[in-house]
Structures are given as C-alpha cells and as structure tokens.
Amino acid sequence: MSIVRYLTHPQVQIDPDVPVPQWGLSPVGRARTEALANAGWLASTTQIVASGERKAIETAEIIAARLGLMIEIREAMHENDRSATGFLKPAEFEAVADQFFAAPHLSVRGWERAADAQARIVREAEAVLARHRPGDVLFVGHGAVGTLLFCHIAGHPIARIHDQPAGGGNCFAFAREGRRVLHGWRVMEDLGT
Template sequence: MGRGAGLKMVLGPADCLYLTHPQVRIDPDVPVPDWSLSEKGLGRARLGLLRPEFASLGHIVSSGERKAIETAAVFADRFGLELVVDDLMHENDRSSTGFLPPEEFERVADAFFGSPHTSVRGWERACDAQARIVDRVAVHLERIPEDEWVLFVGHGGVGTLLKCHLGGWAIDRRHDQPAGGGFFYSFARQALQERNAPAPDLAWRPVDR
C-alpha cells in the first residue's frame, strides 16, 4: 500500500501531530525506557494506520525509548518514511525511583504536575521537562519545510507538558491523556511560539478509532 493510498485528506491549519505510545509490557526488572509495546499496544498502533489524520505525513520523529520507536516504526514502515530518533525527546526522567507500583506512581505523578518547579523524589522537574520537549520540537521543525506534515511520537508526560505550552496554559495534570496511552493531538507549528493552539486541536484522540 503506497503512502496514504486511499486516505489523502484536505489538510487544515494544523501541520503537526503528537502521538503517545500505547500499552506496554510492564516489567519491573527492565528499565522503563527499555519497555516494549504489548500485543494490545502494537495492535492499537497498527489500527492508527486507518486514521486519515496520518495519511499525509512527510516526516516522523520519535523519542529514543523503545516503546516510542516501536510505535513510530508502524507508521514509518507503512508510509515509507525515514524514522528520525531523538534521545532528548524521552519521557520525564524518573530514574531516581525506577519502576513504581501503579498507585504510588499516580501519587508521585500528581505531585510532579502539581509542583512543576520542584523535583519530586528526584524526578526531573516538570518545568525542565517542558522546556526540553518544546526545544526539541522546535529544533526539528526548523529543518522541515513548512508545508510538510510531521508526526512526533513520544510519551504522555512530556506530551502533556508540550500541550500545556502550545495552549498557553499553566502546567496541570487535568490536561493529561486518558489512561492506556495511544492518544494524539494536532497543532500548527506557529503555536510553538505563539502559544495559542485552539483547544479542539489539542484534545486527545485515540489512535485506534
């Protein structure tokens, strides 16, 4: 199947997409950045190939974490695109705690978003993670022609921080993606400087339906 065959759509004012990886194989004995997609997560990513929003992609940039690369590869392979991997687009650095049980993780994540200028249990500060992801997106957009669509593939935490920046909103977990991952939003590259992306564009949408 050729790139975007049968799915070409009329593009709106947005020209960028940010997609989070879907479900992963959780293994407490493996560093979180090395987790891979579960069968469910891989299946959901493949269903994303049917969504018209991805049909006109010209570039794909992924975080260097395995689960993000595996998600991005689904689209790069199908559409015949080079996959650019950027290790600085990783999720917020949580290496100080490593794997946390779900309930404990949720409490620490709440504190991470709730105190963005404080390092919670040694985690990377939310304000620093936001500055990092905004900078990396800007670096890639500088090299990509303005009339070509870009898919950034990454993570829920930094994706939410980028979303807050694009919308001109204070960092707040209420802008986080739904549980499970595998959600995306769209934005125009100008919003990276102007911080005025429309809220409907920034609404999280599931990759698989």
C-alpha cells in the same frame, strides 16, 4: 496548513526487572498502532520523529513502515526522568505523578522537574519545526512530556488536568503556523473521525 501531531505510545509490556525506557509495546499496543497505521489519515505526514525509548521507536516504526518513511530519533524527547525511583506500582506512581504536575519547579522524589522536562520537549519540538519542511509532522513520544508540550502550545499552566487519558495511544494536534491547537488529546481510534 501543515499539521503537527504528538502521539503517545500505547500499552507497553511492563516488566519491573527491565528499565522503563527499554519497555516495548504489548500485543495490545502493537495491534492498536497497526490499526492506526492502516487508517489512512496520516497520509500527509512527511516526517516522523520519535523519542529514543523503545516503546516510542516501536510505535513510530510501525507507522513509518506503512507510510514508507524513515524515522528520526531524538534522544532528548524521552519521558520525564524518573530513574531516581525506578519502577513504581501503579497507585504509588499515580500519586508521585500528581505531585510532579502540581509542583513543576520541584523535584519530586528525585524525578526531573516538570519545568525542566517541559523546556526540553519544547526545545526538541521547535528544533524540528524550525526546519520548515513541507508536509505534516508526527512526533511519537510519551504522556508526561506530551502533556507538558500541550500545556506550552495551548498556553496553559502545567497541570495534570491537561494529561492524556489513561492507557496511552493518544494524540493532540496543532497548526505549525501560529502554533494553534487544533484538538486536545484524543484516543488514536477516534482520530480519523
């Protein structure tokens, strides 16, 4: 059975003066990813596919270097487009994110609609999986679109109750054949157990 995993990048270096897609991993996020890459449970992975955002690429590169794989970058796997608001302080961001998930067919403060972001991430994942290459697949991306993909695979309506735990560096997995969820969100440190 081929396993498909969707991993969200862990902690980033927040800089309000830098566009969010250009944020890189923080030292904590980098250390968490290095520990994950050395854990060994990704040994059957043959494809690593990342969003074009810097934090996702950095996460994927650390894992790919350990596994001796190249990464494929798919620009359309980016996080939901929030450029209309730019950086928001944490409390305000969480309130807008709540609205994003609660009203998937509406644009909240100019953000990409959740329904559109879901259609985009599902299209990207299915394009990769349609190649039917042997081995496991690791997608490296972001929390909101990852949650939207999880909702689609699991057959759940879009809702924030299905969002990843805080902090990033979480993963869900499903069987390529039949798209059956194998496990919901787990923090990266708990994946090999």
